[in-house]
Amino acid sequence: MNHPGVLFLAPVLAAALLLLLPRRIAGYAWPPVLVALVSLFEIRWLLGAPPGIAWSLWGLELRVVAFNRWALALIYVVLGLALVIHGRLHSERGLFLVGLTVQSSISLALLSSDLLVQASLIVASAIAIAFGVSGRGRPAGHSALCYLAFMMVGGGSVTLAFPLIQTYALAPDNVSLVRVIVVLVALALAIATAAVPLHFWLDWIGAHGHRLGVTIATAVVPTSTLVLFIALTRGQSWLWGNDELVTVLVYLGLLSIAGGALAVALADRPGRLAANLLVLQGGYILLAMSTFSESGLALALWQTMVRSWGALLMFGCLAAAEVGQGRRKAEKRTWLVSGASVAAVGFGLGGLMALGAPLTPGFVAPWLVRQGFTAMVPWFDGLALLASGLAYLGLAKGFYFTFWVPLKAGKAITLPVDAQVLLTAMAAAAVVLGLFPRSLLEPLYRLSVAFLAAK
Amino acid sequence: MPAIVQDAITIAMMAGTGSLFLVKDPRWAASAPFFLFLLGGLFVASSALPGTALTLALTGAVVSSILWLSDYGLPSDRGQRLFDETDWGLWGLGAVFRLSVLLMALAGVYGLALTAPFVELPFIPNALWYWLLAIGALLISHPRYTVSAGVGLLLVHLGFYVAFSFLGGNSSYWFLALHSLVDITIALAVAYLAVPVTEATG
Numbered sequence: 001m002n003h004p005g006v007l008f009l010a011p012v013l014a015a016a017l018l019l020l021l022p023r024r025i026a027g028y029a030w031p032p033v034l035v036a037l038v039s040l041f042e043i044r045w046l047l048g049a050p051p052g053i054a055w056s057l058w059g060l061e062l063r064v065v066a067f068n069r070w071a072l073a074l075i076y077v078v079l080g081l082a083l084v085i086h087g088r089l090h091s092e093r094g095l096f097l098v099g100l101t102v103q104s105s106i107s108l109a110l111l112s113s114d115l116l117v118q119a120s121l122i123v124a125s126a127i128a129i130a131f132g133v134s135g136r137g138r139p140a141g142h143s144a145l146c147y148l149a150f151m152m153v154g155g156g157s158v159t160l161a162f163p164l165i166q167t168y169a170l171a172p173d174n175v176s177l178v179r180v181i182v183v184l185v186a187l188a189l190a191i192a193t194a195a196v197p198l199h200f201w202l203d204w205i206g207a208h209g210h211r212l213g214v215t216i217a218t219a220v221v222p223t224s225t226l227v228l229f230i231a232l233t234r235g236q237s238w239l240w241g242n243d244e245l246v247t248v249l250v251y252l253g254l255l256s257i258a259g260g261a262l263a264v265a266l267a268d269r270p271g272r273l274a275a276n277l278l279v280l281q282g283g284y285i286l287l288a289m290s291t292f293s294e295s296g297l298a299l300a301l302w303q304t305m306v307r308s309w310g311a312l313l314m315f316g317c318l319a320a321a322e323v324g325q326g327r328r329k330a331e332k333r334t335w336l337v338s339g340a341s342v343a344a345v346g347f348g349l350g351g352l353m354a355l356g357a358p359l360t361p362g363f364v365a366p367w368l369v370r371q372g373f374t375a376m377v378p379w380f381d382g383l384a385l386l387a388s389g390l391a392y393l394g395l396a397k398g399f400y401f402t403f404w405v406p407l408k409a410g411k412a413i414t415l416p417v418d419a420q421v422l423l424t425a426m427a428a429a430a431v432v433l434g435l436f437p438r439s440l441l442e443p444l445y446r447l448s449v450a451f452l453a454a455k
Numbered sequence: 456m457p458a459i460v461q462d463a464i465t466i467a468m469m470a471g472t473g474s475l476f477l478v479k480d481p482r483w484a485a486s487a488p489f490f491l492f493l494l495g496g497l498f499v500a501s502s503a504l505p506g507t508a509l510t511l512a513l514t515g516a517v518v519s520s521i522l523w524l525s526d527y528g529l530p531s532d533r534g535q536r537l538f539d540e541t542d543w544g545l546w547g548l549g550a551v552f553r554l555s556v557l558l559m560a561l562a563g564v565y566g567l568a569l570t571a572p573f574v575e576l577p578f579i580p581n582a583l584w585y586w587l588l589a590i591g592a593l594l595i596s597h598p599r600y601t602v603s604a605g606v607g608l609l610l611v612h613l614g615f616y617v618a619f620s621f622l623g624g625n626s627s628y629w630f631l632a633l634h635s636l637v638d639i640t641i642a643l644a645v646a647y648l649a650v651p652v653t654e655a656t657g
Contacts, residue, residue: 060629116626120633127640134648141537141648145604148644149595152608155637156615163624164574180574 004055004062007042007072007107011100014038018096031096032084038100039080042107046073054113062111066447070301071227072110078219078308079103081422085316086212088419089323095212098132106220115232116162122224123155129220133205133213143204147217150201154191157184158228165236172238179244185232186248189289192225193282194218195252196259203263206275211319214271218278219308226285226304230297234452241292249290254383256283261387264355264394270347273398274314277354280391281307284356284365287373295368297448302441303365306353310362313350313426317343320423321402324413339415344403346427351399353430355391360434364441456501464498465583472590472610473557475603477550484603485522488642489515495613498583499620504631514635518609518642522602525646536651537601546599560589573618580621587614605645609638
């Protein structure tokens with residue numbers, strides 16, 4: 001039980017158990033309980049694991065360090081909550097199998113010391129996520145295919161960067177080689193974070209894909225790719241803070257803020273609106289990362305966490321509204337509040353977080369990034385203001401047509417009580433984090449300082 | 456490996472991948488990965504780990520079996536397929552026109568490999584890599600069947616592996632195993648997507 005291989009094996013065993021169960025049992029409430037237990041066990045194991053010790057799993061070196069511990073904990077929390085909520089709403093056994101497979105492969109990926117193996121496992125996880133995205137409709141299938149194509153290119157480009165980095169170590173004067181490496185590494189990060197103009201996969205799966213698949217895709221692949229990017233660039237002193245890499249990341253970040261906001265304003269369906277809000281938010285991750293400093297690193301990690309939480313809230317509430325409206329029973333008021341209120345407030349809060357509204361956790365990174373970039377890019381304030389204005393308009397329009405009009409027309413949303421409780425708790429956590437951001441930002445800053453000082 | 460063998464494998468792979476855009480029968484698309492992976496394995500054998508050719512051939516066999524099953528294992532009248540399987544776009548313009556598109560792509564790849572080689576890749580692997588990317592992109596963006604889109608994804612992945620091997624990537628058996636796992640997972644995902652679906656339920 002002291003070996004980190006349990007993080008890989010526990011979800012596999014849970015998936016096997018789920019497959020062996022008769023369908024009538026597996027369709028009821030206890031698969032979410034099983035997933036919640038696995039996630040809790042893994043988080044508990046991670047928090048108690050001694051850092052820095054190397055373990056071997058079939059010849060592969062595994063190591064728990066502060067960085068991958070943070071990323072894995074975030075992924076376990078988001079995956080666990082997403083599976084429980086969507087599992088309660090959709091009652092499909094396949095969703096749990098997808099989630100547990102991703103949980104297993106991403107654990108091995110982030111614990112592995114071999115970055116090439118890490119990259120391959122992230123691609124494998126992305127392909128597993130495509131099963132969750134595809135849903136049961138034709139447009140959803142097309143969007144899953146598009147997602148697969150983007151992930152293949154991203155994974156392939158980062159894989160090619162490895163031999164080139166080894167070549168550069170032998171010929172350090174080769175400038176064109178550095179340029180190719182910068183393009184490959186930036187391409188992989190841009191695809192994973194859905195930076196404009198490589199954001200179409202997120203736009204399409206947001207519009208047509210299964211809500212659970214989209215949530216996992218926006219939390220797992222970007223987080224793990226960011227960790228891989230940091231480890232890869234930090235390991236090479238000539239690549240960490242490279243001028244050309246900084247320039248590419250800044251332009252991609254600015255394009256994502258402008259393009260994401262425009263796409264939010266023009267969005268024709270709520271899923272697309274939510275997806276493009278995440279594109280906008282991804283722009284600030286790239287800008288924060290482009291500073292290659294302790295504070296920039298801490299802000300990139302913070303924004304990644306907030307983005308995952310926003311995706312969880314927005315797509316969870318959208319799924320609740322869509323599934324809950326289709327139920328035959330009249331709305332039952334529970335001891336909490338109505339299902340409609342929970343879904344509407346959760347979606348609105350998630351949207352406000354994503355566009356960086358004050359007093360939400362999403363405000364912190366844009367505000368601090370703005371302070372750093374105004375001197376460097378004089379028109380940054382204007383761009384940020386314009387983007388926020390467009391995004392507010394788009395969010396208001398989406399909220400009006402998705403929640404306000406159906407509620408005024410008397411359409412009720414019926415939700416299981418446990419799903420309501422979870423969505424409310426997640427919204428409350430977002431509010432608390434928005435009011436007291438230092439409680440998590442300071443540990444992330446200390447983590448970044450320690451990480452950069454260690455090399 | 457003698458240069459003539461390498462040239463022969465390259466020509467066979469280029470002709471084989473090109474034929475995917477000429478032949479309309481989905482059985483051809485489903486069978487292609489076995490032959491292409493076998494040839495790809497032989498092509499990279501001299502610069503990769505021992506056993507790579509055998510691993511890739513076995514992976515190709517598994518992938519082709521999965522794609523064959525997805526073509527014939529399911530009745531087609533239970534819903535709508537992912538693609539219409541009709542002669543749309545370039546597919547409707549006749550074999551001669553499609554052949555001319557392929558020849559233009561070949562000329563483009565040849566010119567690109569001569570004038571803009573990827574870092575320090577030798578000419579033949581470089582041209583093959585560019586060709587696999589080009590045909591893969593063409594099949595993904597312009598599929599007639601779900602299977603051909605999946606084969607396009609597999610060709611892109613194989614192309615990256617060819618370039619990785621000839622750039623001297625220090626690969627391990629873990630990486631080789633994961634490369635095969637990714638190929639097999641792509642085939643499974645494509646087979647899943649090939650299941651006829653009912654409209655507007657996603």
